[in-house]
Amino acid sequence: MTGQSLALYVHWPFCVSKCPYCDFNSHVRATIDQDAWRDALLADLAHEAALLPGRRLTSIFFGGGTPSLMNPGTVDAVIEAACTHWAAAESIEITLEANPNSVEAARFADLAIAGVNRLSLGLQSFDDTALAFLGRAHSGREGFAALEIAQKRFRRVSFDLIYALPGDSEASWSATLGQALSLGTRHLSLYQLTIEPGTRFAALHAAGKFEPLDSDASAALYELTDAMTAQAGLPSYEISNHARCGQESRHNLTYWRYGDYAGVGPGAHGRRLGMRTARHKKPENFLSGLRRNGHGIAEEEKLSPIEAADEALVMGLRLREGIDADAIAARFERPALVDWRRVDRLVLSGHLQRNGGCIALTPSGRLVLDHILGEIAVRDPKASAVARPLPVAPPVPAPKPALAAASSSSP
Numbered sequence: 001m002t003g004q005s006l007a008l009y010v011h012w013p014f015c016v017s018k019c020p021y022c023d024f025n026s027h028v029r030a031t032i033d034q035d036a037w038r039d040a041l042l043a044d045l046a047h048e049a050a051l052l053p054g055r056r057l058t059s060i061f062f063g064g065g066t067p068s069l070m071n072p073g074t075v076d077a078v079i080e081a082a083c084t085h086w087a088a089a090e091s092i093e094i095t096l097e098a099n100p101n102s103v104e105a106a107r108f109a110d111l112a113i114a115g116v117n118r119l120s121l122g123l124q125s126f127d128d129t130a131l132a133f134l135g136r137a138h139s140g141r142e143g144f145a146a147l148e149i150a151q152k153r154f155r156r157v158s159f160d161l162i163y164a165l166p167g168d169s170e171a172s173w174s175a176t177l178g179q180a181l182s183l184g185t186r187h188l189s190l191y192q193l194t195i196e197p198g199t200r201f202a203a204l205h206a207a208g209k210f211e212p213l214d215s216d217a218s219a220a221l222y223e224l225t226d227a228m229t230a231q232a233g234l235p236s237y238e239i240s241n242h243a244r245c246g247q248e249s250r251h252n253l254t255y256w257r258y259g260d261y262a263g264v265g266p267g268a269h270g271r272r273l274g275m276r277t278a279r280h281k282k283p284e285n286f287l288s289g290l291r292r293n294g295h296g297i298a299e300e301e302k303l304s305p306i307e308a309a310d311e312a313l314v315m316g317l318r319l320r321e322g323i324d325a326d327a328i329a330a331r332f333e334r335p336a337l338v339d340w341r342r343v344d345r346l347v348l349s350g351h352l353q354r355n356g357g358c359i360a361l362t363p364s365g366r367l368v369l370d371h372i373l374g375e376i377a378v379r380d381p382k383a384s385a386v387a388r389p390l391p392v393a394p395p396v397p398a399p400k401p402a403l404a405a406a407s408s409s410s411p
């Protein structure tokens with residue numbers, strides 16, 4: 001494992017308020033002891049580092065929560081510690097998620113000095129009415145101002161928008177997206193609003209207070225998004241992420257290509273040497289776990305080869321480049337990763353592309369990813385070791401975008 005690449009995810013669990021669509025691990029607290037949290041993150045990081053010696057660190061991602069609320073000194077200390085535990089790759093990518101209000105934008109210079117070289121800005125919308133609906137704590141004007149500051153301070157700046165809000169139309173979304181594409185960004189994360197269980201939106205929806213956009217209208221907006229971003233030179237490289245060539249998030253590519261990543265901080269997930277790790281979600285539980293055990297791990301589970309291969313399939317098919325199914329099967333010593341007869345049917349129906357043992361979604365396949373995964377995943381590895389062609393196209397369900405409104409980078 002020495003010299004093998006590794007990504008590091010650091011979760012900051014605090015926000016100034018809770019957005020009504022958000023199901024991330026975010027908490028609102030009246031006061032935050034920044035020094036105690038710096039020490040806790042450093043201790044949790046040291047625990048992971050001891051279990052993963054000799055790795056080459058290719059990326060660090062500060063996600064949340066709202067990590068732009070961290071003291072820049074804490075960000076600096078975590079980066080320095082990480083680059084001491086592991087050898088940092090020359091081109092290490094260090095991303096921090098930020099909210100665009102003026103207090104946080106004022107910290108951008110210090111965050112850049114601390115070593116952050118890529119900012120991911122949660123703009124979500126340019127429109128004040130939409131921002132109010134989404135419960136965001138910033139205005140459209142603050143968003144533009146923060147983007148301008150970020151683009152001066154950081155070499156790479158991405159921003160997020162949420163679309164398919166109630167009332168969105170092709171005309172309104174195409175105007176918003178056109179504006180976004182004119183702002184000089186080289187990476188965009190574009191998420192459809194989804195109603196997640198346990199959120200305030202879920203309760204409002206259950207009470208009949210609003211109706212989300214229907215699936216046909218959402219699918220039309222997704223197709224419009226794909227076409228406009230491709231034409232502007234930022235095609236999708238993942239279901240919800242778009243970039244100019246070479247500007248993709250290297251950190252997130254590690255998740256989707258099924259590489260190892262250490263996850264530290266409350267609620268962070270990690271993938272380490274065939275183990276799935278999860279930290280305590282509630283900040284107070286995380287701290288007491290850390291005091292007790294020297295780390296914040298709540299669960300650690302050894303994945304079976306079948307589980308790991310299935311995860312690699314689910315993650316990898318999100319990417320435009322798709323997966324080398326034969327290579328994944330060989331990596332996890334399985335006779336086959338997918339049911340090739342079903343794959344070939346989906347090729348005939350225009351939902352998958354296949355080149356030997358490599359498969360990828362087509363644009364229409366991207367609209368029904370969950371359905372495709374259910375179709376092609378191998379249930380009985382012995383029975384499906386057989387391969388190859390079959391003629392009949394299967395019935396395909398009406399498009400229902402398999403997209404998420406999430407912006408968190410800890411999968």
Ligand code: SF4
Nearest residue numbers: 015018019022026065
């Ligand atoms: S959406 Fe982002 S800013 Fe809003 S509560 Fe969730 S983590 Fe915090």
